[in-house]
Amino acid sequence: MNGFGVPREVYGETLFELGESRKDIVVLDADLSSSTKTSSFAKKFPDRFFNVGVAEQNMMGIAAGLATTGKTVFASSFAMFAIGRVYDQIRQSIAYPKMNVKIVATHAGITVGEDGVSHQMIEDLSLTCALPHMKVLVPADALETRKTIKEVSAEKGPTYVRLGRSKVPNIFENEDEIKLGKAATLLDGDDLTIIGMGVMVSKSLEAAQKLKKEGISAGVINLSTLKPIDRLGILKAAKKTGCVVTAEEHNIYMGMGALVSSILSEEYPVPILRCGIKDTFAQSGDYEQLMQIYNLTSEEIYKLSKKVITMKK
Numbered sequence: 001m002n003g004f005g006v007p008r009e010v011y012g013e014t015l016f017e018l019g020e021s022r023k024d025i026v027v028l029d030a031d032l033s034s035s036t037k038t039s040s041f042a043k044k045f046p047d048r049f050f051n052v053g054v055a056e057q058n059m060m061g062i063a064a065g066l067a068t069t070g071k072t073v074f075a076s077s078f079a080m081f082a083i084g085r086v087y088d089q090i091r092q093s094i095a096y097p098k099m100n101v102k103i104v105a106t107h108a109g110i111t112v113g114e115d116g117v118s119h120q121m122i123e124d125l126s127l128t129c130a131l132p133h134m135k136v137l138v139p140a141d142a143l144e145t146r147k148t149i150k151e152v153s154a155e156k157g158p159t160y161v162r163l164g165r166s167k168v169p170n171i172f173e174n175e176d177e178i179k180l181g182k183a184a185t186l187l188d189g190d191d192l193t194i195i196g197m198g199v200m201v202s203k204s205l206e207a208a209q210k211l212k213k214e215g216i217s218a219g220v221i222n223l224s225t226l227k228p229i230d231r232l233g234i235l236k237a238a239k240k241t242g243c244v245v246t247a248e249e250h251n252i253y254m255g256m257g258a259l260v261s262s263i264l265s266e267e268y269p270v271p272i273l274r275c276g277i278k279d280t281f282a283q284s285g286d287y288e289q290l291m292q293i294y295n296l297t298s299e300e301i302y303k304l305s306k307k308v309i310t311m312k313k
Contacts, residue, residue: 030077031053100158110296111290134159137160140172191216194246239268256276
């Protein structure tokens, strides 16, 4: 890992670049363009940008309508508002009719920090993964965000891309390393598999390095494409190591860990432990302190890894 990047800033930059070559791209925002970073697109292409104001339900209806005319529509807001406030509109007007709308939400999870529980969206993946036809992606760093936005812009159909607020460690050095749609192996290992998602991928790599110093060989997988999920890749890793730890900045009830658990329980049962937010809302505070309070740390992944290996034996 080398340096840091801010995925939402890269989202804005990538939209701007796509807008120059793709006249079909239209962007909508709900009065938060300076935070979601769609503002640069708005300044360059004012005829293809619509600020709907604080009316997220209306934004999704407009997005669906524009998609019926052949437009590739990006609709952005904070995750709490882009998913939680508008679930009915997404279900009825976007997912069900398979509209070509890309919902790119920023400020997801508890890394939104001081804004508190009203803005800390930790249920969005449960909601979006439950929707038929919806593709769901959670980039691990800034470069993967760039590749994700470019790829989803070239595909048809409803998509949800989850981004955070804060800077994250750079995991990738070039786009050729990134394998969207796959349970992509970042580290090979023989003793256990750690499956990370989003901001927890870098912490999974840190935990693996600590385990390595103790002679424990941990494989690390970046599961950035949550739906459609790579069942074969997950099964292959579980069969190789015999136990799994998952790590996510999301409620573990019906989150990424739950999806992985359901696959393994059906097809290849092995011990699995989940690092994530338990059945609770988080408090307001500095996001780094919140990550410690709710055990979203490399140390917690390390502890769970040691435990899951004993369960295997």
